[in-house]
Amino acid sequence: MNDPRSLILDRVREALKRAYTPEAMDAIPAPPAPPPFTQPLADVFARALEAVQGRCHRFESPENARDFFLAEMARRGASRLLCWEPAALPIPDLAHALRARGIELVSAHSPGYERASTDRKAHLQELAQIGIGLTGVAAGLARTGSLVLHADRSRGRLASLLPTIHYAILYEDQIFPDLAAWLAAAGTAARIANSSNTVIITGPSRSADIGQTLTLGAHGPKEVIVLLIENRRHGRRPANGEENETIEP
Amino acid sequence: MPDLNQRASIALQDATLQQALNRTMEHFVQGRLQAFAALPHGEALRDQARRIRAHTIAHLDEHLLALERSAQANGTQVHWAADAAAARKIVLKIARENDVRRIVKSKSMLTEEIELNATLERAGLDVLETDLGEFIVQLAHDHPSHIIAPVVHWRVEDVAKLFHQHLGSPLDADIPQLLATARSALREGFLQADMGVSGANFAVAETGSVVLVTNEGNGRFVTTTPRIHVALVGIERIAPTLRDLGTLLQVLARSATGQALSVYTSIITGPRRSIEEDGPEQVHIILVDNGRTRALAGDLAEILYCIRCGACLNVCPVYHNIGGHAYDSVYPGPIGIVVTPAIGGLAPWRELPQASTLCGACVEACPVRIDIPRMLLKLRAQSVAEGYAPGWLQKGVRLYAxxxxxxxxxxxxxxxxxxxxxxxxxxxxxxxxxxxxxxxxxxxxxxxxxxxxxxxxxxxxxxxx
Amino acid sequence: MSRVRVQFFITCLLDHLYPHIAQDVVTVLERQGVLVEVPAGQTCCGQPAFNSGFWAEAASMARHFLDLFADAEGPIVCPSGSCAAMVKHHYRDLFADEPEQLARVEAVAARVREFSQFLVEDLGVEHAGGRRARYTYHPSCHLTRELGVRGPAETLLDHIPGAQRVPLPEAEACCGFGGFFAVKLPVISSAMMNRKLANIEATKADVCVVCDASCMTHMNGGLIAQGKSPIVKHLAEVLAES
Known part of the structure; x- marks a missing residue:
């Protein structure tokens, strides 16, 4: 009985004999479903994202999005980007175009930036110097304007966390009506179970702790900018929630 | 020790606090109402959330075992702590075994409950609170006064003064400047930390995941940049499945701050895989009882349905007038006056269940419709049975009856x-x-x-x- | 057509402090053709004892109440949201272990109707009397949240010819009475009351209407202590004037 695990489990079982748990059922019924949106999900998503101070730019094709992003980098005078593995970026020739303009793409696997097991902290310090992050996403949630990202080898979690500005590429066919619909979709549970980290991002980092006044950019990105693309002209059209390419380790 | 009346008087004479409460509580209340009004199935979701919590608590042993199994399968190390001292000891042991010197913490009421920081600091560890509100509380050696908004009782000028003293920002800094100051101080802490300590909004039994919800992003940092992540999880905090988690998340943020979802919801399912380049190398879950099984055994079990959104504080006319500190318990407001004696025993907390007019505003606001007045009545009856009622009242009521x-x-x-x-x-x-x-x-x-x-x-x- | 017959559950406060309002209740009901009966021997429903944890004492008072009302016929009309809620919702807590009492409780509880609810929901009345004035309405906690009665009192006020009803800010916030709460934690209770009184004052209403004599006593008590005039009135008092 000194084992705290058995002690706690015994206490729980003993307590449950006397516990008053109103409305407890043996099984949980299916959750209520909201009526479907009457407007296109992309419109709902864009509006919801703007409502939480994110920004949404919409494009017909990946090429349009690529050109916009290149112009953005030029406007901001950026020389480095913290991003997913270039091959995982869902606009196929984007990495190439960026490099052609002299912009360095830094991911956790880039030569010189690999995790130094002896000096993890120095490595993080170096990555934290980069002001702009670029990622794809696994899904978008229309009702809340949220982005879903699963971490894996090619899709590091720092690119959406460390920089001040986070650009995310989202295709319209990746948008689900809401959190519940995404969770209920085939494959979602397995994807969550197999990823060390799943994050749902709903707008830029914010705090209202000081003076109860909403202020952006507390710890995470101050700006979240979504490039929302209507058509995939390149490659096949993946099912909802599936990422554009899978990179084997 | 001043009694509740005296503490309430102090709070009522505190003009700053009164101003802050007036401004903030109404803001929270309106936010919650609008967030639910915007949702076509909001009320049905609340009913579903209640069913999930009721089922989870009524089958807690099964779900705890399922959580343990899935967590271990994803590489998370699971520990069990019967009380606060045991929980503190486990955290300390993990820190020592891994040569930890610097710890960053994400906001967690459970770590307040078990008074973790004092133990860690006594052991020579450097502990940094990273929720902006908790950071202010830590710098000022204050206590949180609201479970969602810890420094609701602080004015901007007071924060400016505090940051000026400790962080060297100008005395007349405005809110964006203050936030930038905190951001860079805390960023340094995140990058230098060896271990991250968090609570858990939920733990998912299906996948063995710890779920953390923050707006600032500190929850993500604390569980990403340090080598080790330790999550303290109250044994009642389980969501059986991801589907259930979805329902609970949808009502949590709406009830807490009036947001549709909080900015960051992290679902942490084990340590970094060997092929990954970022994320913690170890993830630990510490399942903490600390009186929860005492609450479970009887009429007060329903209080364990709570998802810690703070909505009951915001609508409570007592909290609205006296704020959080006057309760002198870790959990203030309607939830606090039930959960505190439920887990800690009535004897030391006998004045708390009296701090209510039984007006029922809390039940109406609670996303899982916890019947707080019912449990207050039970606690008051217990109070009388154990002889804590004042003599005049005992005699008076008996004569009257x-x-x-x-x-x-x-x-x-x-x-x-x-x-x-x-x-x-x-x-x-x-x-x-x-x-x-x-x-x-x-x-x-x-x-x-x-x-x-x-x-x-x-x-x-x-x-x- | 036979007249609707009701049993009048006076409540101790109206019986001993405000008999004129109890009379107003009867007047308003009789004006609608209701036959009002008053079971003799009424005292107190036991709510003050129950709310402060004295369940044995509350149960003895509840038993007395059941003895008076169980065999009488028709709806039990009560001019207090909280006393009605006590009988309707809490008596069953007191007799959880006594099945035969419980059966009596359920039968009585099903008959209990709050005064404004009875007029509007059961009789379908909208205009029940009242004089032209500027009114505001404080919805008492137990009426709105325990009984779930929202609207009838407002309907009756809105149908007083020429009367004006102005919304009360923070209307559903408790006035701070709470039974023994008011004497156990007087500081908090008074703070809540002051906020309520300030909100009432801000409406510039001639009369603040309530459906519970306990809230009325608390608020008028505060107004008088502050040297102001007690403008809080029970709904029955307002409707009886015509």
Whole structure:
């Protein structure tokens, strides 16, 4: 009985004999479903994202999005980007175009930036110097304007966390009506179970702790900018929630 | 130790606190109402959330075992702590075994409950609170006064002064400047930390995941940049499946801050895989009882349905007037006055269940419709049974009950009182001084005169004519 | 057509402090053709004892109440949201272990109707009397949240010819009475009351209407202590004037 695990489990079982748990059922019924949106999900998503101070730019094709992003980098005078593995970026020739303009793409696997097991902290310090992050996403949630990202080898979690500005590429066919619909979709549970980290991002980092006044950019990105693309002209059209390419380790 | 009345007086005389409470509580309340109004199935989601919590608590042993199994399968190390001391010891042991020197913490009420920081600091560890509000609390050696908004009682100028002293920002810094100052101080902490300590909004039994919700992003940092992540999880905090998690997340943010979802929801499912380049190398879950099984055993089990959104604080007229500190317990407000004696025992916390008019605003606001007044009534009955009721009240109620079950006696008592009342000073016919403990009424309120003849006497007389 | 017959559950406060309002209840009901009966021997429903944890004492008072009302016929009309809620919702807590009492409780509880609810929901009345004035309405906690009665009192006020009803800010916030709460934690209770009184004052209403004599006593008690005039009135008092 000194084992705290058995002690706690015994206490729980003993307590449950006397516990008053109103409305407890043996099984949980299916959750209520909201009526479907009457407007296109992309419109709902864009509006919801703007409502939480994110920004949404919409494009017909990946090429349009690529050109916009290149112009953005030029406007901001950026020389480095913290991003997913270039091959995982869902606009196929984007990495190439960026490099052609002299912009360095830094991911956790880039030569010189690999995790130094002896000096993890120095490595993080170096990555934290980069002001702009670029990622794809696994899904978008229309009702809340949220982005879903699963971490894996090619899709590091720092690119959406460390920089001040986070650009995310989202295709319209990746948008689900809401959190519940995404969770209920085939494959979602397995994807969550197999990823060390799943994050749902709903707008830029914010705090209202000081003076109860909403202020952006507390710890995470101050700006979240979504490039929302209507058509995939390149490659096949993946099912909802599936990422554009899978990179084997 | 000043009693609740005295602590309430201090709070009521604190003009800053009063101003902050007035401004913030209404803001939270309106936010919640609008967030649910915008959702076509909001009320149905609340019902579903209640069903999930009820089922989880009623089958807690099964879900704990399922959580343990899935967590271990994804590489998370699971520990069990029967009480606060055991939980603190486990955290300390993990820190020592891994040569940890610097710890960053994400906001967690459970770590407040088990007073973790003091233990870690005594052991020579450097502990940094990273939720902006908790960071302010830590710098100032204060205590959080609201479970969602820890420094709701601080003014901007006070934060500016504090940051000026500790972080060197200008004395007249505005809010964006203050936030930038905190951001860079805390960023340094995140990058230098060896271990991250968090609580858990939920732990998913299906996948063995710890779920953390923050707006600032500190929850993500604490569980990403340090080598080790330790999550302290109250044993009641389980969501059986991801589907259930989806329902609970949808009501949590709406109830807490009026947001549709918080900015960051992290679902942490084990340590970094060997092929990954970022994320913690170890993830630990510490399952903490610390009185929760005491609460489970009986009439108060329903309080464990709570998802810690703070909505009941925001609508509570008592909290609205006195703020969080006057309760002098880790959990303030309606949830606090039940959960504190439920897990910690009634004897040390006997004054808390009295701090309510049973107005029921909390039940109405609670996303999982916890019947807090029902449990307050149970706690008050227990209080009487254990002899904690004041003597005057005991005698008074017994006499009153005796009279009330004997209508003639009741009538005579009323007649006596009618005579006695004319000795008190009066204003507009109402008494301005009642005797004994009832004087607490007449200090700020007059009391009406007893009628010359009661309605029932008048009615009888009439029907006999 | 036979007249609707009701049992009048006076409540101890109206019986002993405000018999004129109890009379107003009868007047308003009789004006609608209701036959009002008053079971003799009424004292107190036991709520003050129950709310402060004295369940044995509350149960003895509840038993007395059941003895008076169980065998009488028709709806039990009560001019207090909280006393009605006590009988309707809490008596069953007191007799959880006594099945035969419980059966009596359920039968009585099903008959209990709060005064404004009875007028509007059961009788379908909208205009029940009242004089032209500027009114505001404080919805008492137990009426709105325990009984779930929202609207009838407002309906009755809105149908007083020429009367004006102005919304009360923070209307559903408790006035701070709470039974013994008012004497156990007088500081908090008074703070809540002051906020309520300030809100009432801000409406510039001639009369603040309530459906519970306990809230009325608390608020008028505060007004008088502050040297102001007691403008809080029970709904029955307002409707009886015509």
């Amino acid at each position: 005796r009279a009330a079950t004997h209508p003639r006696l009741f009538r005579w008592a009323a007649r006596l009182a009618r005579i006695a009342q004319w000795f008190a000073p009066r204003s507009q016919g109402w008494s301005r001084r009642l005797p004994g403990p009832l004087a607490a009424w007449t200090k700020t309120r007059a009391f009406p005169p007893l009628a010359g003849a009661s309605f029932s006497e008048q009615w009888e007389k009439r029907s006999h004519q």
